[in-house]
Amino acid sequence: MKNIDSYTHTRGESIYLDDVPLTQGTLFGAIFGSPAAHGKIKKLDLSAAMASEGVVRIFTWKDIPGVNQIGGIVPDEPLFAEDIVDFNGMPVAFVVATSVEHAQAAIKKIIIEIDPLTVVTDPRVARQNNSLIVPPRTFRLGDSDAAFKDCVHVVEGIAETNGQEHLYIETQGAYALPQEHGAIKVISSTQGPTAVQRHMAKVLGVPMHQLEIDVTRLGGGFGGKEDQATSWAIFCALAAYHLKKPVKYSLHRMEDMRMTGKRNPYSSDFRIGLDAELNILAYEATFHQNAGAAADLSPAVLERTLFHCTNSYFIPNVTATAYSCRTNLPPNTAFRGFGGPQGMFVIEAAIAKAAEKIGVSAFEIQQKNLIKSGDEFPYGQLAVSEALPCWNRSLSLFDHAKKKKEIEKFNAENILYKKGMSMMPICFGISFTKILMNQARALVHVYMDGSVNVSTGAVEMGQGVNTKMLQVASTIFSIDPAKVKMNSTSTFRVANTSPSAASATADLNGKAVQIACNNILDRMKTVAADILKCSATEVSIKNEIVHVNDAATEISWDFLVLESYLRRISLSESGHYATPDIHFDASKEKGHPFAYHVYGTAITEVTVDCLRGTYKIDAVNVVHDFGTTMNALIDRGQIEGGIVQGIGWMTMEEIVYDEAGRLRSNTLSTYKVPDIYSVPQMLEIDFLETKNDNLAIFRSKAVGEPPLMYGIGTFFALRNAVKAFNPKSSIGFSAPMTPEKVLMGLYDK
Ligand code: LUZ
Numbered sequence: 001m002k003n004i005d006s007y008t009h010t011r012g013e014s015i016y017l018d019d020v021p022l023t024q025g026t027l028f029g030a031i032f033g034s035p036a037a038h039g040k041i042k043k044l045d046l047s048a049a050m051a052s053e054g055v056v057r058i059f060t061w062k063d064i065p066g067v068n069q070i071g072g073i074v075p076d077e078p079l080f081a082e083d084i085v086d087f088n089g090m091p092v093a094f095v096v097a098t099s100v101e102h103a104q105a106a107i108k109k110i111i112i113e114i115d116p117l118t119v120v121t122d123p124r125v126a127r128q129n130n131s132l133i134v135p136p137r138t139f140r141l142g143d144s145d146a147a148f149k150d151c152v153h154v155v156e157g158i159a160e161t162n163g164q165e166h167l168y169i170e171t172q173g174a175y176a177l178p179q180e181h182g183a184i185k186v187i188s189s190t191q192g193p194t195a196v197q198r199h200m201a202k203v204l205g206v207p208m209h210q211l212e213i214d215v216t217r218l219g220g221g222f223g224g225k226e227d228q229a230t231s232w233a234i235f236c237a238l239a240a241y242h243l244k245k246p247v248k249y250s251l252h253r254m255e256d257m258r259m260t261g262k263r264n265p266y267s268s269d270f271r272i273g274l275d276a277e278l279n280i281l282a283y284e285a286t287f288h289q290n291a292g293a294a295a296d297l298s299p300a301v302l303e304r305t306l307f308h309c310t311n312s313y314f315i316p317n318v319t320a321t322a323y324s325c326r327t328n329l330p331p332n333t334a335f336r337g338f339g340g341p342q343g344m345f346v347i348e349a350a351i352a353k354a355a356e357k358i359g360v361s362a363f364e365i366q367q368k369n370l371i372k373s374g375d376e377f378p379y380g381q382l383a384v385s386e387a388l389p390c391w392n393r394s395l396s397l398f399d400h401a402k403k404k405k406e407i408e409k410f411n412a413e414n415i416l417y418k419k420g421m422s423m424m425p426i427c428f429g430i431s432f433t434k435i436l437m438n439q440a441r442a443l444v445h446v447y448m449d450g451s452v453n454v455s456t457g458a459v460e461m462g463q464g465v466n467t468k469m470l471q472v473a474s475t476i477f478s479i480d481p482a483k484v485k486m487n488s489t490s491t492f493r494v495a496n497t498s499p500s501a502a503s504a505t506a507d508l509n510g511k512a513v514q515i516a517c518n519n520i521l522d523r524m525k526t527v528a529a530d531i532l533k534c535s536a537t538e539v540s541i542k543n544e545i546v547h548v549n550d551a552a553t554e555i556s557w558d559f560l561v562l563e564s565y566l567r568r569i570s571l572s573e574s575g576h577y578a579t580p581d582i583h584f585d586a587s588k589e590k591g592h593p594f595a596y597h598v599y600g601t602a603i604t605e606v607t608v609d610c611l612r613g614t615y616k617i618d619a620v621n622v623v624h625d626f627g628t629t630m631n632a633l634i635d636r637g638q639i640e641g642g643i644v645q646g647i648g649w650m651t652m653e654e655i656v657y658d659e660a661g662r663l664r665s666n667t668l669s670t671y672k673v674p675d676i677y678s679v680p681q682m683l684e685i686d687f688l689e690t691k692n693d694n695l696a697i698f699r700s701k702a703v704g705e706p707p708l709m710y711g712i713g714t715f716f717a718l719r720n721a722v723k724a725f726n727p728k729s730s731i732g733f734s735a736p737m738t739p740e741k742v743l744m745g746l747y748d749k
């Protein structure tokens, strides 16, 4: 089934925040962000801005009726700066005017004087200063200290990954519309409507029931709107609250890039130990996460780094410690993979470095140590592994041995071009690591004409979740998909939702839809049984026809729906789902946190131009564990997009803050993302149908985040090509592998 939005997307008819028709009297906001990354506000003069044309009012923290606090995990993040600013772009004042242009013009007239304080941008410096967001955490399996003594090969090093700009096509924004009795309706470009509602209620000092957050769809989220859509929505709501007028703010691209947090950069130390047969016996890693100025989601991101520190390998002795370091950058946040990719990069770097030292290829170490069913992850969960099936199938399907020979031949025959290849196995845990978040609800109405309306907590952000929700309802009822309509995501229809995140949205909300539909269906079957004088257990519906013991009857879906209504049977239901069997004890750092894992293997081939340092990606060939996909088109789209986004992070996307904490890569001319010319020339995805029982909706495994990590393979393929040109190159493990770094590596002495 096609994505239900494909037709309206193509025709430009899909409705995003900026497509919502404006209500008469709408005012427009703009944020004045701190020009300094750290300091004490000495003076804030709003008078010239207030006098500026079209300005209605300027809001600061003094206008907050409730609390000036939006921290989600740790209450350390003021909505507006009060006397201290701790990142460049930190909101100081919200100007509301009669037009966007007037609001933007007024911002330039605000005068601020700041006494500078020391700016820290390096997480290792922050750790030295003991400036941590939360206490460090350590995951342990076995005894790595003891195991290192038994190792024949011990290798250590440093691995670094930079941040990543989310670059959702639709920037952050919201539109607040005052309603009667003090209620406010907010159209928000958020992955987490309940997070917006909850923090807005606290800031405004009103009950949550006054606040409807309504989301039709987002033009992309990628984690950037899991927690960070909140402030913009509250600014609008705060102004609407005071002015009793609709207020809208959607950020200019450069404001968005400057003021919002990104993927957490990490700087990490590793030590890896192997025996003579290349078994990895011991692994130690210390992660320094650059959290930025506030906790935001960083503690949860940190946790997912630890959960993924051994990627797709079984290592019997592991000690992994993670520090969340407070710096003067915008608070960094969720980004597709959520700390997992940062952890997985480090173990891949450790394996690559060990291979070099030992004089084997990384391939051999990777293959030898793939996790098997029954092996224990460092956090105590036992694997139900598809690692080997994916790995082995990728070798045969894509003829790895032949490719390897071809590349060796090419490299022997060419001086100015070198090819490189890598293997990238992935293993990603599916569930929110915070157990309580693994719940969802859905509201299903069957109307008396047989049509169906479904609301869930899932936010459509281009990933196709609404198509999957619709498929669940039409499959359970066995009716034409055209009979089902998906509603927008509203906090007034579905309450207390978890954000659409963690790759778990289709699973959690899909199961809630399934439960709701099944409950309605059970009641309808009782009605059918009464009409047909049989038992309800004998009744089923197939393609809109009521069957008894698999034999078709004369009764249609439409007839049965109407008959149920006439008999005063409820045709509405709210389904609730909470993932069973997951648990985690943070005091021991052990448990069974994930419903299941997703596996896969990517083979990446690249060619480096050894004169220029430029490169092209010849192929990324993937065998991916889909379980049993419920929508191959959508899932393929997720894999393709994830791979390209991962490649962007690993190769060209380079976030640069200067020493003053100012973002230099603050526009699309200085921040390069993959375009059609930089995607792999070949991108093949093989659907491995895996049969192990799992908790995925219809056994169709989560697909949102896992493929991003295939992109890590490109870094190592490029590195291998550099080494083919200059075996003595000391090129390290610092992503992204930009052409500049490649060039330096090629000619490194
Ligand atoms: N968000 C979150 C996530 O709050 N918890 C998670 O475990 C998670 N994982 C991936 C992406 N977002």
Ligand code: MOS
Residues within 6 Å of the ligand: 191, 222, 223, 224, 226, 334, 335, 336, 337, 338, 500, 501, 502, 503, 705
């Ligand atoms: Mo996400 S990083 O699943 O919002």
